[in-house]
Structure formats: structure tokens, C-alpha cells
Amino acid sequence: MTTHPLLSTRHLVRLALRRDRIVMPVWILLLGVIPAAVAGSYGELYKTEAERRSLTTGMAANPSLNLLYGPPFDLSDAGGFTVWRYGTIIPFFLAMACVFTVTRHTRQEEDTGRQELLSSAVLGRFAALTAAVVTAALTAFGTGLLTVVALTGAGVPLSGAVAFGAAISLTGLVFTGVAAITAQLAEYSRTANGLAMAVLGVAFLLRAIGDAAKDVSWLSWLSPIGWSTQVRPFAGERWWVLGLLLGTAVATGAVAYALSTRRDVGLGLLPARPGPATAAPGLRSPLALAWRLHRGSFVGWTIAFAVMGALFGSLAAGIGDVVGESQATAEIFERMGGAEQIVDAFLGTLGQIFAIIASMYGVQAALRMRSEETAVRVEPLLATRVGRLRWTAGHLLFALLGSAVMMAVAGVLAGLLHGLRISDVAHQVPAVLGATMAQLPAVWLVLAVTVLLFGLLPKYTTVAWAVAGVFVTLSLFGPVLQLSQPVLNLSPFTHIPKLPAAEFTATPLLWLTGLAVVVFGAGLAGFRRRDIG
Numbered sequence: 001m002t003t004h005p006l007l008s009t010r011h012l013v014r015l016a017l018r019r020d021r022i023v024m025p026v027w028i029l030l031l032g033v034i035p036a037a038v039a040g041s042y043g044e045l046y047k048t049e050a051e052r053r054s055l056t057t058g059m060a061a062n063p064s065l066n067l068l069y070g071p072p073f074d075l076s077d078a079g080g081f082t083v084w085r086y087g088t089i090i091p092f093f094l095a096m097a098c099v100f101t102v103t104r105h106t107r108q109e110e111d112t113g114r115q116e117l118l119s120s121a122v123l124g125r126f127a128a129l130t131a132a133v134v135t136a137a138l139t140a141f142g143t144g145l146l147t148v149v150a151l152t153g154a155g156v157p158l159s160g161a162v163a164f165g166a167a168i169s170l171t172g173l174v175f176t177g178v179a180a181i182t183a184q185l186a187e188y189s190r191t192a193n194g195l196a197m198a199v200l201g202v203a204f205l206l207r208a209i210g211d212a213a214k215d216v217s218w219l220s221w222l223s224p225i226g227w228s229t230q231v232r233p234f235a236g237e238r239w240w241v242l243g244l245l246l247g248t249a250v251a252t253g254a255v256a257y258a259l260s261t262r263r264d265v266g267l268g269l270l271p272a273r274p275g276p277a278t279a280a281p282g283l284r285s286p287l288a289l290a291w292r293l294h295r296g297s298f299v300g301w302t303i304a305f306a307v308m309g310a311l312f313g314s315l316a317a318g319i320g321d322v323v324g325e326s327q328a329t330a331e332i333f334e335r336m337g338g339a340e341q342i343v344d345a346f347l348g349t350l351g352q353i354f355a356i357i358a359s360m361y362g363v364q365a366a367l368r369m370r371s372e373e374t375a376v377r378v379e380p381l382l383a384t385r386v387g388r389l390r391w392t393a394g395h396l397l398f399a400l401l402g403s404a405v406m407m408a409v410a411g412v413l414a415g416l417l418h419g420l421r422i423s424d425v426a427h428q429v430p431a432v433l434g435a436t437m438a439q440l441p442a443v444w445l446v447l448a449v450t451v452l453l454f455g456l457l458p459k460y461t462t463v464a465w466a467v468a469g470v471f472v473t474l475s476l477f478g479p480v481l482q483l484s485q486p487v488l489n490l491s492p493f494t495h496i497p498k499l500p501a502a503e504f505t506a507t508p509l510l511w512l513t514g515l516a517v518v519v520f521g522a523g524l525a526g527f528r529r530r531d532i533g
Contacts, residue, residue, distance in 0.1 A: 009130045035164070036154045042077075066206045090168055096200065098173070107192045147161070157234065168228065176249070359443045363448065450517075452520075
């Protein structure tokens with residue numbers, strides 16, 4: 001009797017949606033609503049025709065801004081301005097969400113052995129992969145649909161909103177296919193995520209270089225993220241570019257399905273290197289094991305922070321071009337940075353951005369403990385003389401100190417590049433570094449919440465990503481959305497003085513650190529008392 005290759009797919013989709021019932025709505029809501037909020041505030045930011053006419057010309061002449069945001073096709077209306085500001089950022093984060101979703105429901109299921117148990121029942125060959133792709137596609141199209149509805153509600157033309165929403169959704173679908181391929185190639189979920197994120201990073205870099213350097217603008221056409229901007233919503237839509245995204249999504253998906261027939265469950269097409277028969281002398285402690293598990297992601301994230309620090313540091317001196325002639329926009333930047341001078345306000349926000357991204361690394365590193373636990377690799381260790389707190393200490397060392405190292409690298413390079421541009425390296429390096437490292441207590445509090453969930457509610461550790469997402473929204477977009485101060489205060493990053501312009505006060509740093517210690521303690525105490533698994 002031949003089993004249909006898609007048999008029981010519907011049941012796996014329901015299971016995936018149940019598992020993602022918190023994370024998926026958060027991704028869709030955050031990514032879908034932000035563009036409309038910016039479009040709604042465009043009229044308040046740029047009130048006169050003179051202010052609006054100066055935007056497109058001024059932005060197009062700044063290659064640094066094109067590197068970050070993409071080409072400004074038409075900034076004379078709310079829709080075009082919104083697409084320029086978020087036409088590369090929203091697709092990038094949506095692609096991340098789709099990559100994580102596919103890997104979580106394919107390769108991670110195989111890592112933990114759950115997929116083999118499911119496959120022993122009545123389950124089609126392609127059911128698991130199809131369920132993961134459908135779940136990621138629902139995330140992508142849900143985000144695009146909400147974007148269209150919200151933008152239309154903000155008063156922008158329907159055709160441009162549909163083009164923007166379609167470009168966002170199809171970009172997510174392209175990287176859904178990329179993640180499906182890497183899930184077939186790699187034997188472990190970490191490797192599959194790393195390969196897919198590397199493809200996403202290269203795509204963003206190609207787009208950035210092509211948009212910034214006009215003599216190699218063809219590089220943008222090698223990137224799906226570049227295609228999403230070339231759809232040109234609100235600037236004479238190019239509907240045919242959506243065909244490139246759709247065709248690539250279908251092609252990557254077809255490759256993934258073809259590759260899935262060439263491997264067994266639990267294995268990857270790229271064979272893992274066999275380990276030595278005995279452990280090396282340097283791999284005889286929980287800390288050494290933690291280093292072995294975290295070193296790849298730590299090095300990769302550190303390199304990314306170095307590039308990010310250098311890029312944003314080189315942008316700081318030209319931030320006045322973003323403000324243009326709009327006094328309302330200048331006030332928003334001052335509110336974000338807490339200072340009268342726009343550049344100092346931007347540098348203060350820069351340290352906050354580094355801290356928020358570092359907290360994401362910290363959450364990922366802390367959640368590795370839960371991954372090791374569900375993969376039944378912790379119990380054999382704890383059956384020896386290794387205690388629970390000693391085991392967690394190795395992982396938390398990379399979460400806590402690793403995030404600090406990355407922030408330091410980004411702060412030094414941002415200060416160095418900014419200092420070189422304005423010929424003031426001696427002053428700018430310590431100033432920007434101090435602004436960045438002052439955010440560390442807020443980062444540690446986010447990590448403490450993750451440890452608390454791991455210790456007390458291990459089945460809900462993924463909620464840590466939702467918490468981090470809320471903090472990102474409040475900290476980065478709250479001032480633009482003109483949220484009230486009590487709402488902004490829900491984020492720990494709001495309480496840190498925005499150096500170098502704001503006056504340094506140690507009180508918020510001390511109470512945030514103290515709160516983080518208490519939450520850490522509660523999480524570790526819960527882990528000591530609960531059952532493993």
C-alpha cells in the first residue's frame with residue numbers, strides 16, 4: 001500500500017500553529033503595523049510642500065543612507081516615504097522569522113527525535129516539510145495582508161499598499177524556500193539556521209552595495225531583498241518584479257522537496273564530521289563544552305556587530321540629511337536620544353540599537369540550555385559530578401559576557417569611524433563606547449527574563465522572543481509612534497541615560513542590575529527544583 005506523500009499534513013499544520021500561537025502573532029503584528037504607523041505620522045513630520053520636495057533629492061545624494069535604507073524613488077508622499085524607510089528592514093526581519101519557523105518545524109524536530117516518532121505512524125513523506133512551509137507562508141502572507149490593510153487605513157493608495165505587501169510576503173516566501181533547502185543539507189538545526197542566515201546576510205549586503213555604489217547597481221538585482229525594493233510601491237509600481245520573487249520561491253521550494261527524497265530522517269546531505277574517540281584535554285568541563293557549543297554563533301555575531309558598528313558609525317555625521325528641513329523629525333530624534341543636538345541623539349540611539357540586538361543574541365544563547373535539555377543531552381551530564389548550576393554557568397557566561405563583548409566591539413568601531421570622519425577619534429571612541437556599555441544592565445534584564453522562563457516555565461521559553469520583540473517595538477518605534485511615556489517605560493532600555501549627550505545617572509543602571517540579579521536568582525532556583533525535560 002502506497003502512502004500519499006502529503007498524508008497527515010493538515011494535522012502537522014495544526015500542531016505547528018499551536019506551538020507558534022504566541023510567537024507567530026507577535027511577528028505578524030509588529031512587522032505589519034509599523035509601516036502604517038509611520039505613514040500616518042508623515043503629514044506631521046513634513047507639513048509643507050517645500051519640506052517634501054527636498055526629501056527625494058537629498059536622500060538620493062547620500063550613498064550612506066542608500067546603503068542602509070535602499071534607493072528613495074519618491075518621498076513626496078506618505079507611501080513612498082514609508083517604503084523607503086522600511087522597504088528593506090521589514091522584508092529582512094520577516095525573512096528571519098520564516099527561516100526560524102521552517103527550521104524549528106523540520107530540522108529541530110529531527111534533532112530531538114520527535115520527527116522519527118511521527119514518521120513511524122501514518123505520515124506522508126513530504127508532510128513535515130509541507131507543514132513547516134505552510135506555517136512560514138502563513139506568517140509571510142499574514143504580515144503582508146496586515147500591512148496592506150493598515151496602510152490603506154492610514155490613507156495611502158491601495159495599489160501601492162498591495163505592491164508593498166506582496167513584495168514583503170514574497171520575500172519571506174523566498175527565504176522560506178532557502179531555509180527548506182538548508183534543512184535538507186545540514187544535520188543540525190543550528191547549522192541549518194546558520195546557512196540560511198548567511199544567505200540572508202549576503203542578500204542584504206548585495207542589495208546595500210548595489211544601492212550605495214551606482215557603478216555596480218546591478219548587484220541589487222542579485223538579491224531578493226533588492227527585488228522587493230525594485231517593485232517600487234507608490235512610485236510607478238513594477239508588478240513584473242513580483243514574478244521574480246514568486247519564481248524564486250517556487251524554485252527554492254522545488255529544490256528542497258527534491259533534496260528531501262535523497263536523505264533519511266535525522267540525517268543531512270552534508271555529512272557531519274566524525275568526532276574523535278576520546279575527548280580532547282580541553283573538553284573536560286561544562287565551561288569547555290559550552291565554548292564548543294557557542295563558539296560558532298559567538299564568532300559570527302561578533303563579526304556582524306563589527307560590521308554594524310563600522311556602518312552606523314560612518315552614518316552618524318550625516319544624520320542631518322535624514323532630518324532635512326522638518327522640525328518635527330528633529331524633535332523625534334531628540335526624543336529618542338534625549339539631547340538637543342541631532343548627532344549626539346543619534347549616537348545615543350546607536351548604543352540602544354546595539355544593546356537591543358545584543359539582547360537577541362543573549363536570548364538565543366540562553367535558550368540553548370532548553371535545546372540541550374529537550375535533546376536529552378543534559379541528563380547524562382547531570383548524572384555525573386556536574387551540578388545544575390555549574391552546567392548553567394557555562395551557557396550563561398556566553399549569554400552575559402558574550403553580549404558585553406559584542407557591544408564593546410560595536411561601540412569601539414562606531415566611535416572610531418565617526419571620530420575619523422569628524423577628526424576627533426580621541427573623544428568619540430570613549431564617548432560612543434560609554435553610550436553603548438551603559439545599556440548593558442537592560443540587556444541583562446532581558447536575559448534574566450529568559451532564564452526565569454527556562455527555570456519556571458520551560459515549555460514557554462519561546463515567549464522570551466515575544467518579550468524581546470515588545471521591547472524592540474517600544475524602544476525603536478515608540479517615539480516615532482508618539483506613545484505615552486508610561487508605555488515607553490515598560491522597556492528597560494527606556495530607563496538608560498542616552499549618552500553621550502544626556503547627563504549620566506547611575507541610579508537606573510543600579511536598579512536594573514539589581515532587578516536582573518533577582519530575576520536570575522528566581523530562574524536558577526526554579527531550575528534547581530524542577531524536573532529535567
